[in-house]
Amino acid sequence: MRSTFSRWLATNRVPASALLRAVAILMLLAVPVAVARAASELEKARTNPDYHVQGEYQGSLSLAGQPEAPAGAQVVAEGKGEFAAVLFQGGLPGDGWKSTAGRIRGSGKTTGGGTELHFERASAVLADGKLTFADPAGKPIGTLVRVERQSPTLGQSPPKDALVLFDGSSVDAWIGGRLGDDHTLAAGTVSKQEFRDFFLHLEFCLPFSPRARGQQRGNSGVYLQNRYELQVLDSFGLDGAINECGALYNQRAPLVNMCFPPLTWQTYDVTFTAARFDGAKDKLASARVTVKHNGTLIHDDVEITGPTGGALGSEYPGLGPLQLQWHFSTVTYRNIWIVEKKNSSDR
Numbered sequence: 001m002r003s004t005f006s007r008w009l010a011t012n013r014v015p016a017s018a019l020l021r022a023v024a025i026l027m028l029l030a031v032p033v034a035v036a037r038a039a040s041e042l043e044k045a046r047t048n049p050d051y052h053v054q055g056e057y058q059g060s061l062s063l064a065g066q067p068e069a070p071a072g073a074q075v076v077a078e079g080k081g082e083f084a085a086v087l088f089q090g091g092l093p094g095d096g097w098k099s100t101a102g103r104i105r106g107s108g109k110t111t112g113g114g115t116e117l118h119f120e121r122a123s124a125v126l127a128d129g130k131l132t133f134a135d136p137a138g139k140p141i142g143t144l145v146r147v148e149r150q151s152p153t154l155g156q157s158p159p160k161d162a163l164v165l166f167d168g169s170s171v172d173a174w175i176g177g178r179l180g181d182d183h184t185l186a187a188g189t190v191s192k193q194e195f196r197d198f199f200l201h202l203e204f205c206l207p208f209s210p211r212a213r214g215q216q217r218g219n220s221g222v223y224l225q226n227r228y229e230l231q232v233l234d235s236f237g238l239d240g241a242i243n244e245c246g247a248l249y250n251q252r253a254p255l256v257n258m259c260f261p262p263l264t265w266q267t268y269d270v271t272f273t274a275a276r277f278d279g280a281k282d283k284l285a286s287a288r289v290t291v292k293h294n295g296t297l298i299h300d301d302v303e304i305t306g307p308t309g310g311a312l313g314s315e316y317p318g319l320g321p322l323q324l325q326w327h328f329s330t331v332t333y334r335n336i337w338i339v340e341k342k343n344s345s346d347r
Helices: 004-012 014-030 033-047 049-053
Strands: 057-059 069-077 082-089 104-111 115-117 122-127 131-135 138-145 161-167 189-191 200-206 222-224 228-232 264-275 276-278 282-285 287-293 296-304 332-340
Touching: 049 069, 049 104, 057 131, 069 138, 122 138, 200 222, 200 287, 222 264, 228 287
Parallel strands: none
Antiparallel strands: 057 069, 057 138, 069 082, 082 104, 104 115, 115 122, 122 131, 131 138, 161 332, 200 264, 200 332, 222 228, 264 287, 276 282, 287 296
C-alpha cells in the first residue's frame, strides 16, 4: 500500500532535487550503523557451521529409477542447524535446469552425527563438501559436489564511455553515500546524477541471515530513475516470485531465480529505456528493461507499466537518479558504472 507521503508526492509532483534531499536525510539516519556492522557480520557468518553447509551442489543422480543424469541442489540455512533444500533435475538454475523439470523440495538438519537431507524417495548425507544420495532402500544413486559459482560479468571493467559511479575509492557520486571498511558502498543512497536511457552494471552482496524470513532476509533494491525497483533480496533456494530477487517489484517475476547464496558477490546488468511523454502530461510509451542476473537473462525487454511499490512519486518526463534502497539489512554494493545511450531524448 502506498503511504500518505507517497500519494502526496505523486499529486504534487515534487521536483527531483527536493525529493533527493528528503530521501538522503532519511537514509543518513540509518546507514552509518549498517556500515559498522557489515564487516563484523561477515566474519561471524564464516564461523557459523551452517554457512559451510548452505550452498550449491552439482553432479549427477539416478532419481526414481531413471538413468543417471545431471542434477543440482541448493541447500538453504534456516538457523540452528536446520535447512531447506531443493533438487533440480538437469543441473542448477542457469546451468542446465529447465523450469519444465520442476523442483523437488526437501529439508534437513545437522546433529551430532552430521548433516542429513531428506527428499521424496531420496536422502543425502553431507561429508567433505559432497552430498551422497541414496534411495529409500539405502542404495547409492549418485553424488553432488559443492560448487561456488561466479557471475561471468563479475568484476567487469567499465568501457571508455562509461560513467563510473563507484569503484571503491570514493562516494562522491552519491548523496548520503557511506564507504565501508572493505571499500564497498552501503545500501541507502541516491546517485547525484540523473539519467534517462542507459546500460547499468553493478554488483551486490547479501548478508547471511539464516533465521530471517521473507522480506526481512537481506532486503534492498535498485531503483531505476528512483521509480522502478529491481528487487534485491536473499531469495536463494526460493521459486523466484514477483517480490523476490530479480523481480520488478510486484510487477514481474524473473524468468528464473538466479540468486546465489548469501555472501556471494552477484551482478545485475541492466538495459533501461525510460518512459516517453507528450509534453508534460500524457505518457506515450512505458519504460522497458532487459536484465541479466549473474549472467542469465531474467527479463527480456519487458514493459514496466508504472512506478513499482515503494517508489516515491509518479512518472514524469525527464531524468531520474539511481537509488540503492535501505531496508534494514546490511546489503553492500561495488563496481557500479553506467553507459548513457546516445541520442536519448523525450518525444
